[in-house]
Amino acid sequence: MANEWASFGTDLHLELRGPRLRAGLMDALREAVRSGRLEAGTRLPSSRSLAADLGMARNTVADAYAELVAEGWLTARQGSGTRVARRAAEPRTATRPPRSPAPVLSLPRPSAPVHDLKAGTPDLASFPRAEWLRAYRRALTAAPNEAFGYGDPRGRIELRTVLAEYLARARGVHARPERIVVCAGFMHGLMLIGQVLRSRGVRDVAVESYGLGLHTGLLAGAGLGTPALPFDERGTRVEELAGQGGSVGAVLMTAAHQFPLGGALPPDRRAAVVDWARASGGLVLEDDYDGEFRYDRQPVGALQGLDPERVVYLGTASKSLAPGLRLAWMVLPERLAGEVAAAKGAVDWSSSAPDQLAFAEFLGSGAYDRHVRAMRLRYRRRRDQLVAAVAAHSPETRVSGIAAGLHAVLTLPPGTEQAVLRSAAWHGLAVQGVNQFRRPTVPATLDGLVVGYATPPDSAWQSALQTLCRVLP
Amino acid sequence: MANEWASFGTDLHLELRGPRLRAGLMDALREAVRSGRLEAGTRLPSSRSLAADLGMARNTVADAYAELVAEGWLTARQGSGTRVARRAAEPRTATRPPRSPAPVLSLPRPSAPVHDLKAGTPDLASFPRAEWLRAYRRALTAAPNEAFGYGDPRGRIELRTVLAEYLARARGVHARPERIVVCAGFMHGLMLIGQVLRSRGVRDVAVESYGLGLHTGLLAGAGLGTPALPFDERGTRVEELAGQGGSVGAVLMTAAHQFPLGGALPPDRRAAVVDWARASGGLVLEDDYDGEFRYDRQPVGALQGLDPERVVYLGTASKSLAPGLRLAWMVLPERLAGEVAAAKGAVDWSSSAPDQLAFAEFLGSGAYDRHVRAMRLRYRRRRDQLVAAVAAHSPETRVSGIAAGLHAVLTLPPGTEQAVLRSAAWHGLAVQGVNQFRRPTVPATLDGLVVGYATPPDSAWQSALQTLCRVLP
Numbered sequence: 001m002a003n004e005w006a007s008f009g010t011d012l013h014l015e016l017r018g019p020r021l022r023a024g025l026m027d028a029l030r031e032a033v034r035s036g037r038l039e040a041g042t043r044l045p046s047s048r049s050l051a052a053d054l055g056m057a058r059n060t061v062a063d064a065y066a067e068l069v070a071e072g073w074l075t076a077r078q079g080s081g082t083r084v085a086r087r088a089a090e091p092r093t094a095t096r097p098p099r100s101p102a103p104v105l106s107l108p109r110p111s112a113p114v115h116d117l118k119a120g121t122p123d124l125a126s127f128p129r130a131e132w133l134r135a136y137r138r139a140l141t142a143a144p145n146e147a148f149g150y151g152d153p154r155g156r157i158e159l160r161t162v163l164a165e166y167l168a169r170a171r172g173v174h175a176r177p178e179r180i181v182v183c184a185g186f187m188h189g190l191m192l193i194g195q196v197l198r199s200r201g202v203r204d205v206a207v208e209s210y211g212l213g214l215h216t217g218l219l220a221g222a223g224l225g226t227p228a229l230p231f232d233e234r235g236t237r238v239e240e241l242a243g244q245g246g247s248v249g250a251v252l253m254t255a256a257h258q259f260p261l262g263g264a265l266p267p268d269r270r271a272a273v274v275d276w277a278r279a280s281g282g283l284v285l286e287d288d289y290d291g292e293f294r295y296d297r298q299p300v301g302a303l304q305g306l307d308p309e310r311v312v313y314l315g316t317a318s319k320s321l322a323p324g325l326r327l328a329w330m331v332l333p334e335r336l337a338g339e340v341a342a343a344k345g346a347v348d349w350s351s352s353a354p355d356q357l358a359f360a361e362f363l364g365s366g367a368y369d370r371h372v373r374a375m376r377l378r379y380r381r382r383r384d385q386l387v388a389a390v391a392a393h394s395p396e397t398r399v400s401g402i403a404a405g406l407h408a409v410l411t412l413p414p415g416t417e418q419a420v421l422r423s424a425a426w427h428g429l430a431v432q433g434v435n436q437f438r439r440p441t442v443p444a445t446l447d448g449l450v451v452g453y454a455t456p457p458d459s460a461w462q463s464a465l466q467t468l469c470r471v472l473p
Numbered sequence: 474m475a476n477e478w479a480s481f482g483t484d485l486h487l488e489l490r491g492p493r494l495r496a497g498l499m500d501a502l503r504e505a506v507r508s509g510r511l512e513a514g515t516r517l518p519s520s521r522s523l524a525a526d527l528g529m530a531r532n533t534v535a536d537a538y539a540e541l542v543a544e545g546w547l548t549a550r551q552g553s554g555t556r557v558a559r560r561a562a563e564p565r566t567a568t569r570p571p572r573s574p575a576p577v578l579s580l581p582r583p584s585a586p587v588h589d590l591k592a593g594t595p596d597l598a599s600f601p602r603a604e605w606l607r608a609y610r611r612a613l614t615a616a617p618n619e620a621f622g623y624g625d626p627r628g629r630i631e632l633r634t635v636l637a638e639y640l641a642r643a644r645g646v647h648a649r650p651e652r653i654v655v656c657a658g659f660m661h662g663l664m665l666i667g668q669v670l671r672s673r674g675v676r677d678v679a680v681e682s683y684g685l686g687l688h689t690g691l692l693a694g695a696g697l698g699t700p701a702l703p704f705d706e707r708g709t710r711v712e713e714l715a716g717q718g719g720s721v722g723a724v725l726m727t728a729a730h731q732f733p734l735g736g737a738l739p740p741d742r743r744a745a746v747v748d749w750a751r752a753s754g755g756l757v758l759e760d761d762y763d764g765e766f767r768y769d770r771q772p773v774g775a776l777q778g779l780d781p782e783r784v785v786y787l788g789t790a791s792k793s794l795a796p797g798l799r800l801a802w803m804v805l806p807e808r809l810a811g812e813v814a815a816a817k818g819a820v821d822w823s824s825s826a827p828d829q830l831a832f833a834e835f836l837g838s839g840a841y842d843r844h845v846r847a848m849r850l851r852y853r854r855r856r857d858q859l860v861a862a863v864a865a866h867s868p869e870t871r872v873s874g875i876a877a878g879l880h881a882v883l884t885l886p887p888g889t890e891q892a893v894l895r896s897a898a899w900h901g902l903a904v905q906g907v908n909q910f911r912r913p914t915v916p917a918t919l920d921g922l923v924v925g926y927a928t929p930p931d932s933a934w935q936s937a938l939q940t941l942c943r944v945l946p
Contacts, residue, residue, distance in 0.1 A: 021615065054617050124618040132827075133613055140606050142494060144527050145597040145930065148795035184657065187820045218820060322621035324826035347660045347691060353797035354605075355825050457618065 153345030155182025202249030262401015626818030628655025675722030735874015
C-alpha cells in the first residue's frame with residue numbers, strides 16, 4: 001500500500017508554491033482525502049520518502065503530517081505509520097450537499113497514475129543542485145556587465161566555445177563556435193530550422209516511422225509536409241529517400257538511438273543518408289537527444305561528423321541534466337548558420353545569459369562529465385533491473401533498445417498492446433505503447449510498451465517496476 | 474583622451490570569455506592596437522575605471538595592463554597613465570604583408586562608437602548581482618523536484634502568484650495567476666499574441682506613429698498589417714481607430730510612456746481606446762516597458778485596469794532589471810489566456826524554471842522594489858543632469874518626455890536631425906533620431922534625438938553627456 005503512494009508526490013506537487021510548501025502540501029493532502037482519492041485507512045509514504053520525492057526538507061513533510069493528524073485528517077500510530085483517518089472530518093465542505101454514496105462495486109482506483117514510466121524525462125530528483133549553484137555563482141560573479149544586456153542571438157560566446165570543445169570530444173561533432181546556435185530546447189531549434197527550410201522553398205521533411213507527434217506537428221505548423229520513411233529490422237530504410245522525389249529537402253533522424261524503438265542506425269545506412277543529402281542538396285536533422293547515455297560500448301558518434309555541411313546536429317541538456325533549464329544547441333552548416341541566427345534574432349529569443357554562462361562553467365569545470373557519468377551508472381543499473389525483472393516475471397517478453405538511452409521497448413504478443421495499456425492504467429501505471437508513436441500513415445505491425453526507466457525517483461522505482469511486471473502478459 | 478575611451482569596454486568585451494577574462498582582455502587590447510583602432514600614444518582608461526565598466530575585478534585589468542607593458546604593447550609611466558606604445562611590436566603578424574600606410578589626411582576616428590546613448594537598455598553595471606544570486610540560491614534550494622521537469626507553458630505558479638500581487642500593487646493591473654503567461658521577453662509575448670490574433674481572423678494591428686520597427690516587423694511576419702494611427706501634441710489620436718474599418722482587431726500602445734516621444738496618453742484618450750475595444754470587439758495591447766520609472770508623481774497606472782477583458786498587459790524585467798534574464802509577462806483576458814498558453818506550449822517554450830523561481834523570490838522578498846527604487850533615483854539624477862547640461866549648452870533645444878522612463882527627446886530645429894546625427898557619429902556618439910522610429914507611412918514633421926540616458930555605466934556617463942552637448946546646435 002505504501003509503495004503505491006511512493007510517487008504520489010508527482011501529482012500533488014503541481015500545486016505547491018515555493019515559499020508556502022508546507023501549507024501547499026497540507027492543502028493537497030486534504031483535497032486528496034476530501035475527494036476520496038486517498039481512501040480512509042490508506043497508509044501514506046514515510047515523511048522521509050515523500051520528502052525525497054518532492055525535493056522538500058523532511059521536516060516540512062513531517063510537520064504537515066503532524067498538523068493534519070491534529071486536524072483529524074490523518075492518524076499516526078507507532079509501527080503502523082501515518083494513515084488516512086477512518087472518519088476524516090470534512091470541515092470545509094460541511095455546507096455542501098452530501099456526496100452520493102459510492103456504488104458498492106466501484107473500483108477504488110486513484111484518479112491519477114501513481115507510477116510513472118513514461119519516456120522522455122530524466123530522474124529529476126538527481127538534478128545536481130549544489131554543483132549547478134556553484135557554477136551559477138562563479139559565472140554570475142565573473143560575468144562582464146554586457147552579459148546582462150540584449151545578447152547575440154546565437155548565444156553567449158563563452159558557452160559556444162566550451163560546447164564546441166565538448167561536442168567534439170564526447171560526440172565526434174565537428175563544431176566551431178560560430179556555427180553553434182544556443183536555443184531553448186529541441187523544439188525551439190526545430191522550429192527555427194523549419195522556418196528557414198520553408199523560406200528556402202523546402203516542401204517536405206521526411207521523418208522516421210515512429211517518433212514524437214509533437215515534432216511532426218511543429219513542422220506541419222511551419223507549413224512542411226512530413227512523409228514517413230519505411231523501416232525494417234535494421235532500422236529506418238533511408239534508401240527510400242531517393243524515391244521520395246524532389247520535394248523532400250530534409251530528413252529528421254534519431255540516428256544514434258531511434259526514438260522510441262531504440263536501435264542505432266547501422267553504418268551503411270548512416271553513410272547512405274549522408275550520400276542522399278549530398279546528391280540531392282538535402283539536409284539531415286540529427287536529433288541527438290540522449291547521445292551521452294550508451295551502456296554497451298563507446299557512444300555511437302554523431303552522424304554530423306560524417307559531413308558537417310549536410311547534417312544539422314541538435315543536442316539538449318533536457319535528458320542529461322534537466323528539461324527545466326531550457327538549454328539546447330544546434331551545430332549548423334556554414335550556409336545555414338547566419339539564417340538560423342537571424343530567424344532567432346528576429347524575435348529576440350535567447351536563453352537567459354546567466355544560465356548560459358553557468359552552463360559554460362558547469363561544462364568547462366568537468367561537473368557535467370561527472371554528472372553524466374554518475375547518471376549513466378544509475379540508469380544502467382535500472383536498465384539491468386528492468387531486464388532481470390521482466391525475464392523473471394514474463395519470460396516471453398523481449399526487451400529491446402537497451403544498449404543506450406533512458407528507455408526500453410518491451411515487445412508484446414501481437415494484438416495485446418491495448419489490453420496491456422488498459423491494465424496498466426487500472427494499476428495506476430502511466431506508460432505508453434509503441435503505437436502511440438507510430439506515424440498515421442505507417443501500418444501497425446508492432447505491439448509493445450515504451451518504458452522510461454529514468455523517470456521515477458529512486459524511492460518510487462521498485463514499486464513502479466513491480467507494477468509493470470504485474471501488467472505484463 | 475582618457476574620457477573618449479571610458480566606454481571602450483562596450484566594444485572590447487564582446488569577445489571576452491568568463492573563465493579567461495584576463496587573457497581575453499589582453500587579446501582584445503592587442504587586436505585593437507594591431508588593427509590601429511587604438512592609436513600609438515592613446516591613453517587608456519585607468520584600470521579601476523575599465524574594471525568597473527567591464528564588471529571585472531580591478532586586479533584582472535591591472536594584471537592585463539602589466540603583462541602588455543611587459544610584452545611591449547603598452548607603456549606605463551608615473552603621472553602619465555597607461556598608453557599604447559609608440560612602436561608597438563606586432564609579434565603575431567610578422568609574416569603578414571605590411572599594411573599600407575594610412576593616408577596623411579585620414580581622420581583618427583575610432584571605428585566603433587565610444588559613447589552610447591541609444592535608448593532601450595538599462596545601466597547594466599547596476600545589475601544587483603549579489604541580491605539576485607541570493608534569490609537564486611534560495612529558490613534553487615527550495616524548489617520541488619518537478620521544477621526541473623517540463624513545465625507549465627504559462628510559467629511557474631510561484632512566479633505568477635507573486636507577479637499578480639506585484640502588478641496589482643505597483644501598476645494597478647487586474648491580474649490573476651491563471652491569466653498570466655510568463656514569456657522570454659516582450660517580442661516573444663507579442664509574437665504569441667500575433668499568432669493567436671491571426672488565427673482568429675484579425676487582419677490588422679494598429680500601431681502608434683512612432684515606435685520600434687522590430688515590433689511592426691514581427692507582426693508583419695505573423696501575417697498582420699500594421700496601419701499607423703495619426704498623432705498630435707496630446708499623443709496618439711485613438712479616436713481615429715473608429716475610422717479604420719473592421720479589419721483592425723487590435724492596437725499596440727505604449728500608453729503610460731509613449732516610445733520614443735515620451736508622453737502619457739491623456740485620460741480621455743485612455744478611455745476612448747478602451748471604448749473602441751469594447752464597441753468593436755477589439756483588443757488593446759499595452760506595452761508597459763518602463764512603467765516602474767516615473768519621476769514627477771505616482772506612476773501612471775496601467776490601461777489594463779480600465780478593462781481587463783479588453784486589454785492585454787505586457788510587462789518585462791528588461792528595463793527594470795536586465796534584458797539578459799529574458800523574463801517578461803503577459804496578463805491576458807480570460808478568453809485569450811488558454812489560446813496564448815497553448816501557442817506557447819506547442820513549441821514547449823518556457824523560461825528556465827530556476828530563473829522563474831529566483832525572480833519569484835526576488836519579487837516576493839522585496840529586493841525588486843528596492844532595486845527599482847534605487848535605479849529610479851539614479852536615473853532621475855541623470856535626467857536632471859541631462860536637462861541642466863542641455864539648457865547650459867544649447868538653450869534653444871527643448872527636452873521632452875522627461876517625466877518618466879529611461880530616455881528623453883531633444884527637439885531639434887526643423888531639418889537638422891540628419892546633420893546632428895552625422896556629427897554625433899563623427900564624435901563617436903551612438904544616438905538615434907526620432908525619424909528612425911517613424912512608421913514609413915507617417916509624414917516627417919519632427920526633428921529630434923532620442924537620448925537613452927540609462928545606457929552608459931556611471932564611469933562613462935559624464936563624457937557621453939559632454940559629447941552630446943558638443944554636437945547639439
